[in-house]
Amino acid sequence: MSEETRNPEVGVVLLNMGGAANLEEIRVFLRGMFRDPAILPLPAPLRALIAFAISRTRSLAMRAKYQKIGGGSPILEITRAQAEELQKALERDGIRAEVTVAMRYTPPYAEQALRSLSPQARRRIVALPLYPQFSLTTSSSSLRDLRETAARLGFAAPLEIESWYDDTGYLDDLAARIETALADAPDGTVVLFSAHGLPERQIRIGDPYRDQIEATVSEVAQRLGEVECRLAFQSKIGPARWIGPSTLDAARELGRERRPVLVVPIAFVSENIETLHELDVEVAGHARAHGVPWFGRLPTQNAGERFVRVLAGIVGRALRAS
DSSP states (O other), X not given: OOHHHHSOSEEEEEEEOOOOSSGGGHHHHHHHHHTOTTTSOSOHHHHHHHHHHHHHHTHHHHHHHHHHTXXXXXXHHHHHHHHHHHHHHHHHTTOOEEEEEEESSSSSOHHHHHHHSOTTGGGXXXXXXXXXXXXXXXXXXXXXXXXXXXXXXXXXXXXXXXOOTTOHHHHHHHHHHHHHHHTTSOTTOEEEEEEEOOBHHHHHTTOOHHHHHHHHHHHHHHHHTTOOEEEEEEOOOSSSOBSSOBHHXXXXXXXXXXXXXXXXXXXXXXXXXXXXXXXXXXXHHHHHHTTOSOEEEOOOOTTOHHHHHHHHHHHHHHHHHO
């Protein structure tokens, strides 16, 4: 280990949602999610009761989905790989850093992540959500949790990076990856961006998520030129009205048009249950059943070299501006 690594000047915490690493963690994940006031804005006792009930009733259905993707989500393994590669990239940029991982709804939680940093790294902490687009239900919840945990532990208040949906490197990398995938796709393939959905009430209270998603899609579409691009939203749960159109409806429409489709996850940068099962199994099967002649899905960025350089650039600029 180099002297620079032994004496870091900054601690970087990558924030992500988490996911069940094995079948036993499914209830932990569901209970954690629905106890979050950002997800279920109800009084704490009622929220805890509902979270307990949901974790029991939905766990069997979720178990079947996780079994189809190998028994667990790879999101923690991928995020740790992103952290490892980001630390190397920052060191190459002359930034001595320790990079760690905090998940919101499954271990390692914020406290574990912060305690894993050396005393030197705790003096200057950067919080980087792995959500390009800001939402009160994702970025804000994770940032608040880390901020409150750091204050409770007596650590430095984190430098918070709220979003990077319009980062030029991110947009260029995404467009380049889509162009590479389209080179092997049939002529006339439609690029269908699929973002995690939100209840409409979230937008009404001022959540900027949909606007930022649309801005990202617009910028990438400009880079792709004549390629037809559409946007849809996935992962709806519960009876409330969610923003749309849904990814399933969009796939059905493309089937009626007999158009080949390349689905691009736009709010996810790591493979998880919503890409590996919802898109690769549910949406793919739905699309083919409704006449889509060719279905492809762009992999998420994971720990790809270009994407890690994007993250390093975001961290570096934040540090220089602080």
